Amino acid sequence: MRVNVHFYSYLRDLTGCAQVVEELPGGSTLAELRARLDRRFAPLAGWGGATLWAVGLEYQPPAYVLREGDEVSLFPPVQGG
Amino acid sequence: MRVNVHFYSYLRDLTGCAQVVEELPGGSTLAELRARLDRRFAPLAGWGGATLWAVGLEYQPPAYVLREGDEVSLFPPVQGG
Amino acid sequence: MTALAHRQGLSVTRHLLITPEPIPEAALVQGRRLSRAAGAAVSFVGVVRGTEADQPIQGLAYEAFARMAEHQLHKLCDEVERRWPVESVRLVHRVGLVKAGEVSLWLEVVAPHRGEAFAACQWLIEELKRVVPIWKKPVP
Amino acid sequence: MTALAHRQGLSVTRHLLITPEPIPEAALVQGRRLSRAAGAAVSFVGVVRGTEADQPIQGLAYEAFARMAEHQLHKLCDEVERRWPVESVRLVHRVGLVKAGEVSLWLEVVAPHRGEAFAACQWLIEELKRVVPIWKKPVP
Numbered sequence: 427m428r429v430n431v432h433f434y435s436y437l438r439d440l441t442g443c444a445q446v447v448e449e450l451p452g453g454s455t456l457a458e459l460r461a462r463l464d465r466r467f468a469p470l471a472g473w474g475g476a477t478l479w480a481v482g483l484e485y486q487p488p489a490y491v492l493r494e495g496d497e498v499s500l501f502p503p504v505q506g507g
Numbered sequence: 508m509r510v511n512v513h514f515y516s517y518l519r520d521l522t523g524c525a526q527v528v529e530e531l532p533g534g535s536t537l538a539e540l541r542a543r544l545d546r547r548f549a550p551l552a553g554w555g556g557a558t559l560w561a562v563g564l565e566y567q568p569p570a571y572v573l574r575e576g577d578e579v580s581l582f583p584p585v586q587g588g
Numbered sequence: 589m590t591a592l593a594h595r596q597g598l599s600v601t602r603h604l605l606i607t608p609e610p611i612p613e614a615a616l617v618q619g620r621r622l623s624r625a626a627g628a629a630v631s632f633v634g635v636v637r638g639t640e641a642d643q644p645i646q647g648l649a650y651e652a653f654a655r656m657a658e659h660q661l662h663k664l665c666d667e668v669e670r671r672w673p674v675e676s677v678r679l680v681h682r683v684g685l686v687k688a689g690e691v692s693l694w695l696e697v698v699a700p701h702r703g704e705a706f707a708a709c710q711w712l713i714e715e716l717k718r719v720v721p722i723w724k725k726p727v728p
Numbered sequence: 729m730t731a732l733a734h735r736q737g738l739s740v741t742r743h744l745l746i747t748p749e750p751i752p753e754a755a756l757v758q759g760r761r762l763s764r765a766a767g768a769a770v771s772f773v774g775v776v777r778g779t780e781a782d783q784p785i786q787g788l789a790y791e792a793f794a795r796m797a798e799h800q801l802h803k804l805c806d807e808v809e810r811r812w813p814v815e816s817v818r819l820v821h822r823v824g825l826v827k828a829g830e831v832s833l834w835l836e837v838v839a840p841h842r843g844e845a846f847a848a849c850q851w852l853i854e855e856l857k858r859v860v861p862i863w864k865k866p867v868p
Contacts, residue, residue: 432793434791434793434861434863435791435863435865436863478861480793480796480861483795483796483799483800484799485859499793499796499861501793501861501863502863504857504858504859504860504861504862504863505857505862505863505864506790506792506797506821506833506856506857506860506862506863506864507702507774507821507832507833507853507856507857507862513653515651515653515721515723516651516723516725517723559721561653561656561721564655564656564659564660565659566719580653580656580721582653582721582723583723585717585718585719585720585721585722585723586717586722586723586724587650587652587657587681587693587716587717587720587722587723587724588634588681588692588693588713588716588717588722588842613757613758614754614755614757614758615754617753617754617757618753618754622775622829624777624778624779624784624828624829625777625778625779626775626777626829627774627775627776627777628772628773628774628775629772629773629775630770630771630772630773631770631771631773632768632769632770632842632845632846633768633769633770633771634767634768634842635762635766635767635768635769636767637764637765637766637767637840638764638765639764639765644764688764689762689764689766700777702772702774702853705772706772706846706850710846713842
């Protein structure tokens with residue numbers, strides 16, 4: 427299955443990429459997606475900060491099971507205000 | 508000695524008086540002034556609410572010793588805002 | 589402004605007013621002056637509610653012992669400046685008849701960070717309601 | 729508005745905006761609408777400080793994941809309305825370059841009494857800084 431992955435803020439700077447399509451086995455989790463992304467984007471693997479995950483407009487934990495067409499977002503801790 | 512006494516808000520309504528001059532023995536306290544005022548203004552004696560005292564622009568306790576010419580204010584608990 | 593800068597004597601804006609005029613809120617907002625250290629402005633607007641003890645009222649009649657009220661407000665601001673690194677405190681309290689829906693109190697505290705701005709603003713209101721000689725009566 | 733009235737479905741004003749435009753603070757203040765039960769309006773204004781880690785900066789560049797930010801803000805407002813009897817929540821967050829001294833966040837909560845207005849306003853800012861996807865970078 428395919429998911430769309432969006433990077434924001436410092437994670438976009440690290441990967442040099444705003445959006446990428448990732449192909450995964452059915453039933454993969456966000457944690458498994460992260461392992462793939464870390465291989466694809468070496469600087470992301472070296473990112474020492476926290477990473478937040480959203481699918482669509484909601485936060486999800488690493489154990490979240492992805493579905494075909496999910497819009498996944500990765501970003502550093504938020505800092506509004 | 509003489510002091511000027513000012514009433515505010517509900518205490519002015521009770522006494523029907525905004526300001527009065529009171530003649531007292533030297534060394535009298537605010538508590539002693541209050542006893543005199545209660546005799547002079549019966550409704551004040553019946554006032555069940557708290558009374559705050561100021562001399563000049565500062566709050567003072569009942570034991571405060573008055574001086575000639577003091578400007579004394581009596582008022583109910585404040586309610587600004 | 590840090591507490592240190594404050595102790596070093598950088599000036600703190602202080603604007604305290606008791607007035608029978610309507611409070612010009614938008615003009616007060618536009619009149620805000622900020623240092624480069626200012627990060628947070630917290631304001632409180634007190635509005636006269638349209639009911640008192642469940643009865644509709646026209647408004648509240650505010651009365652102040654004005655000279656003492658101003659003196660006590662200055663003492664409260666002195667204490668605010670001792671406790672928190674505020675850079676500006678502006679307070680306007682209206683007296684006379686304030687109709688339902690109108691503003692009776694406008695207060696703004698500016699500080700480097702929001703925690704101290706909120707704390708100073710809330711403390712100032714609590715103390716104002718405890719020691720500043722202003723009273724109100726419902727006008728039916 | 730009491731919590732009961734709120735549960736009975738009296739409408740709560742909710743105005744949430746993420747915008748690259750300067751925040752029209754005075755117009756927002758003048759645009760406030762109050763019910764007869766409103767007694768307190770608490771507002772927080774976040775201002776970009778002129779220094780970051782002791783270095784002078786030109787400003788902060790704010791970036792948002794806008795659709796998610798708006799969705800998360802609405803969820804926060806839902807929770808505010810469950811917890812406190814607020815009658816209005818208005819929030820404007822600016823994105824793009826916000827120069828030092830300019831307003832990045834404007835937030836106002838209106839409620840019957842000040843305690844709940846302060847509590848809701850402070851809670852909303854804390855949560856915004858925890859869950860609303862907006863980021864900033866200093867611009868030297």
